[in-house]
Amino acid sequence: xxxxxxxxxxxxxxxxxxxxxxxxxxxxxxxxxxxxxxxxxxxxxxxxxxxxxxxxxxxxxxxxxxxxxxxxxxxxxxxxxxxxxxxxxxxxxxxxxxxxxxxxxxxxxxxxxxxxxxxxxxxxxxxxxxxxxxxxxxxxxxxxxxxxxxxxxxxxxxxxxxxxxxxxxxxxxxxxxxxxxxxxxxxxxxxxxxxxxxxxxxxxxxxxxxxxxxxxxxxxxxxxxxxxxxxxxxxxxxxxxxxxxxxxxxxxxxxxxxxxxxxxxxxxxxxxxxxxxxxxxxxxxxxxxxxxxxxxxxxxxxxxxxxxxxxxxxxxxxxxxxxxxxxxxxxxxxxxxxxxxxxxxxxxxxxxxxxxxxx
Numbered sequence: 001x002x003x004x005x006x007x008x009x010x011x012x013x014x015x016x017x018x019x020x021x022x023x024x025x026x027x028x029x030x031x032x033x034x035x036x037x038x039x040x041x042x043x044x045x046x047x048x049x050x051x052x053x054x055x056x057x058x059x060x061x062x063x064x065x066x067x068x069x070x071x072x073x074x075x076x077x078x079x080x081x082x083x084x085x086x087x088x089x090x091x092x093x094x095x096x097x098x099x100x101x102x103x104x105x106x107x108x109x110x111x112x113x114x115x116x117x118x119x120x121x122x123x124x125x126x127x128x129x130x131x132x133x134x135x136x137x138x139x140x141x142x143x144x145x146x147x148x149x150x151x152x153x154x155x156x157x158x159x160x161x162x163x164x165x166x167x168x169x170x171x172x173x174x175x176x177x178x179x180x181x182x183x184x185x186x187x188x189x190x191x192x193x194x195x196x197x198x199x200x201x202x203x204x205x206x207x208x209x210x211x212x213x214x215x216x217x218x219x220x221x222x223x224x225x226x227x228x229x230x231x232x233x234x235x236x237x238x239x240x241x242x243x244x245x246x247x248x249x250x251x252x253x254x255x256x257x258x259x260x261x262x263x264x265x266x267x268x269x270x271x272x273x274x275x276x277x278x279x280x281x282x283x284x285x286x287x288x289x290x291x292x293x294x295x296x297x298x299x300x301x302x303x304x305x306x307x308x309x310x311x312x313x314x315x316x317x318x319x320x321x322x323x324x325x326x327x328x329x330x331x332x333x334x335x336x337x338x339x340x341x342x343x344x345x346x347x348x349x350x351x352x353x354x355x356x357x358x359x
Contacts, residue, residue: 034140034166035099037106039132042139042161042216044095046079047086047111048104051097055188058096059359060163060215061108062230063145064137064262065125065248067255071135071262072125073109074251075215076232078358080124081114083183088112092126094133096163098212108132115250117183120197121242122214122232122358123251125259137262141167144264145219149244150226152201154315154323155282157221158228162213169221170239172228173204173351174326176292177312178303179240181233181356196303199246201229202312202328203239204351210236211359217244224266235354238328283315283323291323294344302327307337309356317349324349328356 035044046058059079065072073092077083080092093105107129114124128135137144141161150156152175159169177200185191201218203209209216214232218241219225229241252258283291291313302311310328317324324347327339331352340348 034163035095039134040138040140044099044163045093046096047082048091048093050082050187052187052189056097056102057187058098060213061094062215063217065259066262067257067259071128073128074125076122077114077117077124078122079215080111080126084117086111113254115254117195119250121247121250123230123247125251142225145261146224146226146266147261147263150220150228152228152243158218159221160216160218160231162209162216164210164212168208170203170205170208172201174202174312174314177202177310178299179310179356181358183358201241201243206237209234209239214359224268227261233356233358235356237353240356281319281321284321287323291325291346294346295325298343305337307333307335326351328353330355
């Protein structure tokens with residue numbers, strides 16, 4: 001979640017703070033169109049009550065879903081629902097407060113419901129106001145996503161459009177990943193707490209996302225743009241998303257009726273593509289299954305160790321088609337966790353990163 005100074009205007013000090021929080025660039029790579037009034041999705045937005053004395057907070061209005069009767073914006077609980085604190089009917093704006101000098105921007109939707117944090121997804125929906133945004137599901141720089149979803153897999157090429165970094169591409173580095181993610185109770189204030197997730201999607205990239213991109217829909221990077229995951233957290237070198245199938249299931253349960261994506265019907269299959277960074281090969285399905293069994297046998301033990309913040313299944317970094325167990329280690333920790341080199345014959349690969357934060 002991106003934060004900014006609240007009272008009246010962005011001072012030089014505030015801009016410095018913003019740069020430290022969300023990275024070196026305050027603007028999306030395709031220009032400021034992600035941070036101004038826009039009827040497409042994948043752009044700035046959030047709950048107008050997500051503000052404190054010093055800061056205001058916003059994220060990304062990721063995509064459009066429907067229950068067949070009404071249209072809803074899909075984003076994160078910590079973006080639309082103020083981390084379980086929002087009441088139904090609270091105003092959702094576009095752009096977000098951070099892009100309107102912390103003053104209330106135009107309201108485009110009203111918070112409807114969110115699965116509780118701790119339910120293994122960070123998701124929420126807000127009922128779209130008539131005429132406020134497009135109702136064909138267009139995402140900025142993406143177009144219409146497919147109405148059918150895609151299961152995540154290691155090496156799958158993906159893309160997203162978000163408030164801060166705009167349209168970016170990458171590939172899934174690990175999936176079925178258990179992670180510990182840090183939250184803060186209020187906007188720039190309040191007690192920090194950690195929520196554990198299982199079976200998450202991880203993209204290892206320093207450019208795929210940054211603070212303020214939370215809520216973005218991660219889609220397959222092909223002509224269909226099948227929804228794959230809902231972006232909700234990360235670090236300077238990683239992005240974490242909830243698998244979209246579980247998001248839809250739990251949002252539907254929370255709403256009391258089934259929801260699906262608004263978009264285009266596209267039945268073309270998604271071809272496997274090599275991971276673009278590091279020359280890593282896509283692991284065989286057999287080795288993925290073998291690595292999964294080995295990882296599950298030690299998963300709870302590993303994730304409980306101080307200094308370890310994630311455990312999943314990913315590709316090899318040696319050019320092999322054998323899958324590996326990927327252990328994410330907190331690079332800022334003073335502790336050096338004991339990480340085995342192999343588990344049941346499957347190689348273990350360490351990835352050092354900062355703590356995962358809901359942003």
